[in-house]
Structure formats: C-alpha cells, structure tokens
Amino acid sequence: DSGVTQTPKHLITATGQRVTLRCSPRSGDLSVYWYQQSLDQGLQFLIQYYNGEERAKGNILERFSAQQFPDLHSELNLSSLELGDSALYFCASSALGRRPEAFFGQGTRLTVV
Amino acid sequence: TQLLEQSPQFLSIQEGENLTVYCNSSSVFSSLQWYRQEPGEGPVLLVTVVTGGEVKKLKRLTFQFGDARKDSSLHITAAQTGDTGLYLCAGEAVGDGNKLVFGAGTILRVKS
Numbered sequence: 001d002s003g004v005t006q007t008p009k010h011l012i013t014a015t016g017q018r019v020t021l022r023c024s025p026r027s028g029d030l031s032v033y034w035y036q037q038s039l040d041q042g043l044q045f046l047i048q049y050y051n052g053e054e055r056a057k058g059n060i061l062e063r064f065s066a067q068q069f070p071d072l073h074s075e076l077n078l079s080s081l082e083l084g085d086s087a088l089y090f091c092a093s094s095a096l097g098r099r100p101e102a103f104f105g106q107g108t109r110l111t112v113v
Numbered sequence: 114t115q116l117l118e119q120s121p122q123f124l125s126i127q128e129g130e131n132l133t134v135y136c137n138s139s140s141v142f143s144s145l146q147w148y149r150q151e152p153g154e155g156p157v158l159l160v161t162v163v164t165g166g167e168v169k170k171l172k173r174l175t176f177q178f179g180d181a182r183k184d185s186s187l188h189i190t191a192a193q194t195g196d197t198g199l200y201l202c203a204g205e206a207v208g209d210g211n212k213l214v215f216g217a218g219t220i221l222r223v224k225s
Binding site for chain 1: 143144146148150153154155156157158161199201203204205212213214215216217218220
C-alpha cells in the first residue's frame with residue numbers, strides 16, 4: 001500500500017461527458033502529480049501541484065484541468081470526453097526535497113464509450 | 114523533448130538472458146529513482162541513487178548512477194518472466210527544485 005488513494009478505480013462514461021478523478025496523497029506529501037497511461041504506453045505527465053499551486057504542466061489537453069485543495073487532495077477534471085481519452089490515470093505524491101521519491105496510487109481506469 | 118531519455122523503449126528477451134536499460138540526460142540530477150510497473154498497477158519504487166558513481170544491488174538488479182549524475186543504468190542478470198513490466202527512471206534536476214521528471218519508460222518482456 002503506497003498510501004496514495006485514488007477514486008474511483010473504474011469509470012465508464014459516454015463521449016461528451018465530464019468526470020472528476022480524485023486523489024488523496026500520502027500524509028505529509030505536498031506534491032501531487034497526474035499521469036495518463038494509454039494501453040502499453042509509458043506514463044504521460046499531465047500536471048503537477050505543489051502545496052496548492054500549479055508547479056509544472058505537461059501534455060495536458062485544454063479539456064482537462066486539475067486543482068489541489070488546502071487539505072492537499074487533488075482532483076483531475078476531464079470534460080467533453082472523447083474515445084481517445086480512455087486510459088489509466090495515475091496520481092502520485094512526493095515529499096520532494098530530501099525525499100523526492102514518488103508514490104503512486106492504483107490508478108483510475110477510464111473507459112469512454 | 115524528454116528531460117530523461119530512456120533506452121531502449123522496448124525489449125523482448127528470453128528467460129535467463131541479461132539486459133541493461135539506460136536513462137540519460139544532459140542535466141545534472143540530485144538523485145535518480147527507478148520504478149517498475151506491472152500491467153494495470155501503479156509504478157512502484159525500486160531504488161534511489163544519490164551519489165555520483167553509486168552502485169546499488171537489489172537481488173538480480175544492479176543500479177548505477179553516473180559519475181556526473183547525468184545518467185543511470187539498470188542491469189538485470191538472468192532475467193525471469195516475473196521481471197516483465199515497464200521500467201521508469203525519474204529524478205529531480207539540480208536547480209529545478211520541486212519538480213520530479215520521469216522518463217518515458219522501457220517496456221520489458223521476458224519470455225519463457
């Protein structure tokens with residue numbers, strides 16, 4: 001158990017819809033990352049938050065947005081969903097600084113039909 | 114452009130063979146980590162290397178951090194089918210604090 005919790009584990013939704021994925025980081029970790037992974041692909045970095053502020057942005061579509069709340073949990077919002085958005089979405093948290101290692105949640109498998 | 118370049122992208126080998134996966138950058142890193150991901154699961158941390166030239170062993174896996182702290186390698190001896198997975202390197206670049214960057218990964222398939 002990494003200590004990072006992602007909900008829901010599975011999500012099936014129709015094209016054009018909007019969904020919200022939730023991530024609770026490990027206790028004490030200030031940084032949260034979101035990644036997208038399509039079938040047999042590597043991790044595509046979407047966005048990073050650090051203590052509530054956006055820190056780095058990767059290949060995140062304009063239809064996607066994220067935020068980190070004061071209690072450090074984070075949400076990834078995906079809107080106007082397309083079939084190609086079907087993927088595993090991972091959240092990771094890190095303390096950074098002296099302990100930079102990232103700990104990943106189990107992921108949310110999104111299927112757009 | 115990836116800050117961390119991993120090679121090869123894909124590797125398919127027979128059980129018992131040895132292999133090496135590389136992680137390279139033009140930037141200096143304060144530390145590098147290696148992760149392994151099995152299908153449908155989140156990546157799991159294998160090791161962190163911190164000192165230039167450092168070598169760490171984890172059973173049949175040997176991790177090395179380059180002297181200049183710009184590159185790292187993962188060597189697996191006598192690969193087993195259970196080693197199959199996606200191997201990722203990640204690190205914090207010096208002077209670019211609070212950002213953990215990942216390589217694209219190496220997909221390893223070990224056949225019996």
